[in-house]
Amino acid sequence: MTTNGAPYAGQSLIDTSIFTTLQSKIDEESTVRDELKEIVDKLSKQGRTTQSILSRIHNVPSQSVGTEVLDPCMKALEEQRNSVSSLAEAASKFPFYKYNFVWQREIQNVVSSFQLWHWLSSGKLKSIEEVGEYFRGEFAILFAPTVPVNVKDADTFHITIEDYLLALCSTIEELARLATNSVTLGDHARPLQISKFIKDVYAGFQLLNLKNDALRKRSDGIKYSIRNVEGVVYDLSLRGLVPKDEDTMKME
């Protein structure tokens, strides 16, 4: 039966338009990703500026931090906030979790910078709602009256709990570094303040049931930050360098 000619030569009956449609869907998604990526790249560039300003805390004495670090940093953060607004506007047109891998990292970076800036200004932690309040910009007022954090119902751009907590881990690492450097710069009160803050935050992290994920790994690292800061505090207390309450007040 397979003796004559070419029995298996012929045209397939497969409808190739299926693959054309597929290509156009893939292209559509790439276009969206590229559009979002462009905004995220801008945010990332601005983020490097913000972080370079913030990293001056490690060699600027506490008294001058306000003018030399916090003020310029605030301006840089405001620029980032505008980018977050544009991102929110662009991203809210699409399913949040379909594309959030594009911006996750940069959002965490900017939230972390903001958290650090705020801590240096006030010594306090910003809640996720307050973070959202800061970043909502004009977009959120127009499109969503509520603060876009941890959105559960509407599929819009927001800052997730995971983003917030991962950002917090970065802030803590930076503060642990500051504990050492502030002693070098002659500020003996700051390590105590940092130690208390990190321990308070870690107490919170210990409540969470974390699976073996990024958040688990990052938050496990807080232990080491605590130990490093305690080391600094211990060194100071051993030598009687820890300021009394009145001294702390005078310094502030």
Next chain:
Amino acid sequence: MCVLVDAIEEEHYTESKARREDDDWQQTSSIHPMAGVKRNRAEMESKEQEDSPSPYLPMFEHFKSEIDTHHDRRERVIKASRDITAYSKKIIFALQRTKEIGKPLTDRKALTDMTKLKQQIKETFEGVTDDLQGINAHRYQRQISPGIQEFMEAALFEHYLVNQAIMTHSEAATTIPAGITLTYEDYVLGIFDMTGELMKIAITYMATNGKLPGLQGGASVLTDMQTMRTQLELINAGHGPFAKEFEGKLRVTRQSVEKVEISVYSMTVRGKEMPKGWKPDINMRQPVEEIESY
């Protein structure tokens, strides 16, 4: 009694752990260890803790419940995805017993099994529909995706066996219960996997019938597979996680097509001399065994 022992053991554990940490501490500290160090530190710590419980606990309590809900949902979806994968594999297995391509299925046993399996798949999907609504549709996409892909493979394979055609995306979407999204990614990855099944059925068919299945005016399973390969090779998958998966699957599809090509070659060249039931030697030219490991 038992409880007491446990409690003592636990206490002992925490004590020894604390001691270990103290040891670590002394090693890393620049200060020489000296008497009284431990006590000082312990006092310092307990004093601080008594002074002020963390003000952030209520906030974290809230996160805790959110994160727990998330993990529970995620696990339900993973479980469903695994079950759907298992049921789909059984469907594919039943489909491999098909005798002719391009005709309605006739194997009664296979049809009964498949109806039952499809019902189980439907119920499993429906069990997690609530978990995959609105914003969560894409949130747990990575967890449900393997199940959907395997089911797509089964649905596309069945459709091909009956109609000798590829089901379109919109047709495919109707095979999944309402409320579950069929992404284009899962659909196309299902097509890739289906080519592997086509390879298996083509080779079995050739071994038993001495010709290619699905012969229709020159077209056959082979020409269909070659067309799919060409069309899939034409696609630019872009970059990102999907593109990587796409490349990997394309490699396997190429091998499947070549495996059938070689079998047909060997059948046309030497098959005539062989008695009926002779299996073509598929490993004659290329190291195709590795396909099985995918």
